[in-house]
Amino acid sequence: MRLLGSSRLPAAVRDRLDLARGERALASAPTRGGSHVVATSLALHLPTAEGGFARVPWERVDQASWKDGWLHVQETSGGAGHHVRLTEPGSVPETVRERVTSTVLVTQNAPLPGGGAVRIAGRRSPAGGEVRWSMVFEAGADPTDPGLRARAEQVLEDLRRQTGL
Numbered sequence: 001m002r003l004l005g006s007s008r009l010p011a012a013v014r015d016r017l018d019l020a021r022g023e024r025a026l027a028s029a030p031t032r033g034g035s036h037v038v039a040t041s042l043a044l045h046l047p048t049a050e051g052g053f054a055r056v057p058w059e060r061v062d063q064a065s066w067k068d069g070w071l072h073v074q075e076t077s078g079g080a081g082h083h084v085r086l087t088e089p090g091s092v093p094e095t096v097r098e099r100v101t102s103t104v105l106v107t108q109n110a111p112l113p114g115g116g117a118v119r120i121a122g123r124r125s126p127a128g129g130e131v132r133w134s135m136v137f138e139a140g141a142d143p144t145d146p147g148l149r150a151r152a153e154q155v156l157e158d159l160r161r162q163t164g165l
Contacts (some may be wrong), residue, residue, distance in 0.1 A: 009038065017045055021136055026096075027095040030069075032085040033128060038073060039095040042126055044073065046082045054082065059103040059123040059132050066093035076134040106163050110155040116141030118152040122165050131165045 013036045017025075020042055027039045035047035044061060045053040046109045062076040071133065073082040086092060107121040117138045124130045135152050137143040143152075161165075 009036065013038065016051075017053055022127075026099075027091045029086040029089050029092040032087055037084055037086060037092055039092055039099060044096060044099070046073065046084055050093065054080070056082070057125060058099045059125045061100045061103075061123075062136060064096045064100055066096075071096070076123075076132075076136070099126070104125060105165060106150075106159065108155065108159055110152070112137075112141050112148050112151055114148075116148075118148075118155065120152070120156050120159060122159070122163070133160075 009025050013028070014025070017038060019040065023040050023042045024041050025038055028036050031047055032037055033047060035051075036043040037047065038053070043055050043057045045055055048054050056073065056075060060076050060079065061073055062079075063072075063074045065072045066089070069085055069089070071082075071086055073084075073096075075081070079113075103123040103126065105122045105124055107119065109117050109119050111117050118141065119136045119138070121134050121136075123134070124131050129140045133156060135143070135156065137148070141148055143149065144162070
């Protein structure tokens with residue numbers, strides 16, 4: 001039975017996806033460029049200029065937003081940014097939000113000496129496994145500054161000790 005408002009993923013798109021064992025499509029949406037964005041149980045698959053897909057595991061999505069028909073995705077630890085125009089978003093924006101949120105175990109913002117802050121997050125893949133930690137320095141805080149880096153590492157260590165993660 002087909003759910004109202006659901007769209008079936010074209011076979012040609014499904015065949016080009018690099019799906020892990022047991023990974024299943026949850027939502028998809030056509031893009032303005034003629035491809036698709038596919039949200040699966042384990043990752044977000046975004047179209048590339050070469051006609052393939054960039055696979056971004058949910059725990060590696062630092063931020064995602066939906067505005068004026070565009071899906072904006074920023075990967076953790078200064079990774080790539082993706083901007084995709086969806087022609088019929090369907091449930092993709094809601095699915096992205098839910099999947100990203102489900103990976104977050106703990107997050108903390110900590111002030112840094114001299115101003116600025118760092119956001120530390122501990123996340124785990126929906127498939128399980130080790131906790132993956134990321135540190136995002138607020139604009140103006142230099143992540144290469146040894147003093148700031150040491151303070152952020154101390155905050156991370158304290159957070160691990162407090163949470164047992």
